[in-house]
Amino acid sequence: MTTEWTHKDLLDVKDLSREEIELVLETAKSFKEVSARDVKKVPALRGKTVVMLFFENSTRTRASFELAAKRLSADTINISAGGSSLSKGETVLDTARNLEAMNIDAIVVRHPSSGVPDVLARHLKAVVINAGDGCRAHPTQALLDLFTIKEKLGKIDGLKVGIVGDILHSRVARSNIWGFNKLGARVTVCGPSTLMPPGVEKLGIKVTNDIDELIRESDVLMLLRLQKERQENQFLPSVREYAKRFGVNQERLKQAKKDIVIMHPGPTNRGVELSAEVADGEYSVILDQVTNGVAVRMAVLYLLLGKGKSKVEEGNV
Amino acid sequence: MSLLIKNAIIINADRMHKEPQDILIEKGTIVKIGKGISADGTKVFDAAGKLVFPGLIDMHVHLREPGREDKETIETGSRAAAKGGFTTVLCMPNTTPVIDNAMIVEAILKEARRVGLVNVIPVGAITRGQNGEELTDMFELKQAGCLALSDDGKTVGNSRLMRLAMEYSRMTGLFLIEHCQDPDLWCKGVMNEGDVSTVLGLKGDPGISETVIVGRDIELARYLNARIHLAHMSLKRSVELIRFAKSQGIAVTAEACPHHFTLTDEAVKTFDTNTKVNPPLRTREDVDAIKEGLKDGTIDCIVTDHAPHTAEEKEMDYDHAPYGMIGLETAVGLTVTELVEKKVLSWTQMAERMSAAPARIAGLANKGVIREGADADITIIDPEKVWEVRKEDIVSKSKNSPFIGRKLKGAVVTTIYGGKITYQSS
Numbered sequence: 001m002t003t004e005w006t007h008k009d010l011l012d013v014k015d016l017s018r019e020e021i022e023l024v025l026e027t028a029k030s031f032k033e034v035s036a037r038d039v040k041k042v043p044a045l046r047g048k049t050v051v052m053l054f055f056e057n058s059t060r061t062r063a064s065f066e067l068a069a070k071r072l073s074a075d076t077i078n079i080s081a082g083g084s085s086l087s088k089g090e091t092v093l094d095t096a097r098n099l100e101a102m103n104i105d106a107i108v109v110r111h112p113s114s115g116v117p118d119v120l121a122r123h124l125k126a127v128v129i130n131a132g133d134g135c136r137a138h139p140t141q142a143l144l145d146l147f148t149i150k151e152k153l154g155k156i157d158g159l160k161v162g163i164v165g166d167i168l169h170s171r172v173a174r175s176n177i178w179g180f181n182k183l184g185a186r187v188t189v190c191g192p193s194t195l196m197p198p199g200v201e202k203l204g205i206k207v208t209n210d211i212d213e214l215i216r217e218s219d220v221l222m223l224l225r226l227q228k229e230r231q232e233n234q235f236l237p238s239v240r241e242y243a244k245r246f247g248v249n250q251e252r253l254k255q256a257k258k259d260i261v262i263m264h265p266g267p268t269n270r271g272v273e274l275s276a277e278v279a280d281g282e283y284s285v286i287l288d289q290v291t292n293g294v295a296v297r298m299a300v301l302y303l304l305l306g307k308g309k310s311k312v313e314e315g316n317v
Numbered sequence: 318m319s320l321l322i323k324n325a326i327i328i329n330a331d332r333m334h335k336e337p338q339d340i341l342i343e344k345g346t347i348v349k350i351g352k353g354i355s356a357d358g359t360k361v362f363d364a365a366g367k368l369v370f371p372g373l374i375d376m377h378v379h380l381r382e383p384g385r386e387d388k389e390t391i392e393t394g395s396r397a398a399a400k401g402g403f404t405t406v407l408c409m410p411n412t413t414p415v416i417d418n419a420m421i422v423e424a425i426l427k428e429a430r431r432v433g434l435v436n437v438i439p440v441g442a443i444t445r446g447q448n449g450e451e452l453t454d455m456f457e458l459k460q461a462g463c464l465a466l467s468d469d470g471k472t473v474g475n476s477r478l479m480r481l482a483m484e485y486s487r488m489t490g491l492f493l494i495e496h497c498q499d500p501d502l503w504c505k506g507v508m509n510e511g512d513v514s515t516v517l518g519l520k521g522d523p524g525i526s527e528t529v530i531v532g533r534d535i536e537l538a539r540y541l542n543a544r545i546h547l548a549h550m551s552l553k554r555s556v557e558l559i560r561f562a563k564s565q566g567i568a569v570t571a572e573a574c575p576h577h578f579t580l581t582d583e584a585v586k587t588f589d590t591n592t593k594v595n596p597p598l599r600t601r602e603d604v605d606a607i608k609e610g611l612k613d614g615t616i617d618c619i620v621t622d623h624a625p626h627t628a629e630e631k632e633m634d635y636d637h638a639p640y641g642m643i644g645l646e647t648a649v650g651l652t653v654t655e656l657v658e659k660k661v662l663s664w665t666q667m668a669e670r671m672s673a674a675p676a677r678i679a680g681l682a683n684k685g686v687i688r689e690g691a692d693a694d695i696t697i698i699d700p701e702k703v704w705e706v707r708k709e710d711i712v713s714k715s716k717n718s719p720f721i722g723r724k725l726k727g728a729v730v731t732t733i734y735g736g737k738i739t740y741q742s743s
Contacts (some may be wrong), residue, residue, distance in 0.1 A: 014516075089631040113634035114518045115588030134636070136518030171518055197515035200525075 005303040009121040009128040012137040013178040027299035045074035048105040055081040068297035142175035144296040158182035162214040165224030166195040251274040325369040330673035343738040362391040368651040372404025372694025374675035377620035384413025387623040395434035397713035399739035401645035402729035404694035405436040411470040417442040419461035467494035483543040502526035509582040535562040544568040551596040553606030575651035588637035591719040618674040626713030653727025693736035702728040
C-alpha cells in the first residue's frame, strides 16, 4: 500500500480518506498477531511517552489504549479528572500545556465536551488522539468496528449496516457513520424519534423507527448503550418501553439474515438494548471488538508516533 | 467649549446632504449648520472625505459593573463604546447585584458621568433579581434614570407575569425589552440546533425557543395594546412574525446584532469559544432574512449585545465557556462591510438603524439626528478605510471577539459626545 499517514493527530474519522482508514486497518492486522504471541511486546515506540488524559469515566477504552501503548514499548501515565488540577480551576488547555512541558509525545484524551481534542491539537506539539469527545467523535471505536466487520465478513463495501439506539447522544454512531460512508457501506439509523439528531439523514444515511424491518435487511447490527438518564430527562417514557420496542432478543433475531453480525461498543445494558442470549450468542462479535480494539489502537499509535513521524524526521535531515 | 466641523457630508436618517456643510457646536449643542461658517477662536475639525453621522446609539450592551469588573468596567466599556462610534449605550441589568433598584441605577450613572465618554443609560430589571417572580419597583427605576426594563440574559418565562409587567410598565412610560428564549425549549443549548450541531455533537438550541416567545409577546402586546421591544433577533421565522405583527399595527420593535448578520453556525466548527453566543449563530437562511429585515425596517435597529468575558473563561471547553462576544469596536466596520458595501443598507438607512431608530425607541428626543438644537453627539466615519481587527487594538477589557483577524471596510475616525471629542483615531 502506498498511502502514507500525514495527520499529526487523530480527531475524527470524518477527517480521514478511505485510503487512510484502510491503512489503519491493514496496520492493525499485523499488530493483532503481536497480541497473540507469548511475549506481547514490540519495541516500535520505545522511549515515547503517552499520557492518558481522561475527564470522563472509562474502563475499557483506557485499558485498551494503555495496553496498546505498552505492547509497543511506550511509557504511559494516567491522569483522570478527579485527581488532576482541573478540579482546582485549571483549564483543559492549561493542564495539557503543563503536560507537554514534561516532553510527552502523545495525549490520548477523553472529554465530555465536543471539540476539546481539536483545541488541544491546535495548541500542542504533541500528538493528540481523541478517545471520545462529547457526543461528537470516537474515532478508534469506529476503526475497530470496521476492522471487526472486515475480519468477519471480508468486506465493508455494499454492506447494509443498522445502528440502533440513542443516536442523538452517540459519538460512536457519528464516527461510525463517517467510517461506513467512506468505505461504501449503507447505513440506516434506528431509534426513538426524540433521540434522533435533527437532519441526520443529510449525512447520507436512512432513518427508521422500525427495528424489525431493519433486522430483516441488515448485514450488521450495531446496538448502542441506552443511558438510563434519558428517561429521567424525559426523552423516553420508560426504559421498559424502549426495551420492548427497540431491544434486540432471540425472537426478533429469527427474522435476520443467517450471517448477521451483532455489535455493541460496550458496556452493554443486558435486557435493555439487547438480551443476554443475543450478547453471548452466535452472531455476537462484542468480545472480538474488544480484542481488536487493542490492535487498532496499536496501529493508530504506531502510525502517529512511530513510522509516520520517523519518515518526516528522515526527510528533514 | 465650542467646536467647528468643516466640510461635513451629513448623513441623517431622512436625508444625505450631497453638499458639504459646516457644523458649529457650542456647549454640547449643535447651534448652526450651513456653508462657510467661521468662528474665531473655535477649534476646527476638517471632515473632508468623511461621512458625518448623528452619534450612534447601542441599545444593548453589558458593562459588567458592578460585580464583574474583571470582564469590563463602566470606564473600559465607555472607552470601547467611544472607539466604536457610540455616544449613547443602554446597559443591561444582569450585573451583580442586578440593576433592580434606584441605588444601583444612580451608582452606575454617577460612575458613567465621572468617566464622561458616553451617555450610559441603565436598563432596569423587569423582575427583582431577574428571578422571574416579582416585578421591580418600576416607578422608582424610572425616576432614577432608566428608560427601559429587561430581564436580559433570561426570558420572563411566566407568561402571566409578563402580561402584568406590560400593563404595569405602560403606566410608568418605561418600555420592555424581551430576551426571547423559552427556557425549557432552549435547554441550555450551546449552538444552533441543526445540521451543524448534529455533526459536532453539541447541544442545540432549537430556533423555536426564540420564536415561541416572539409569538407570545406579540400576542400579549396586541391584547394589551402595549409596546414590546424584542432583543437580538436571530431567525428568519422571527423576522416573519415581526413583519406580520407590524402589518397588523401591533407596537413591536426589534433589534439585531452584527454577528447575526455576518456569521453562521458553520463558524462553530472550529470550536472557537468566541463563536459561542446567545442566541446562537444561525444558518445562512437566517442571516439573509435578518439582512432583509434590516433593509425593509422589520428590524428597527442594530445593537451589539457587547458581552465581555475573560480569556480564562473563554479558554474553557465549548460546553462550559460563557455565552457572548464583545461588539462595540467592530459594529461600524461590520455594518459597512456586510450591509452598506453589499447594498443591503444605504448610508441613510445605516443612520436610521444605528442612531435615529434607537433614539426614537428609547425616547431620546434630541439625539439620533444632526440638526440645529440637537445634542452635539456626532460620529465621523471614513467609508473607504480598510482595517484589520487586531487583538492588541481592542480597548475593551475583554478580547472575546470571533472577528479578530478579519478585514473590515469603514472605520470610525472621530466620536463627539456632548460636544466633546471622546475618540480620535490615530
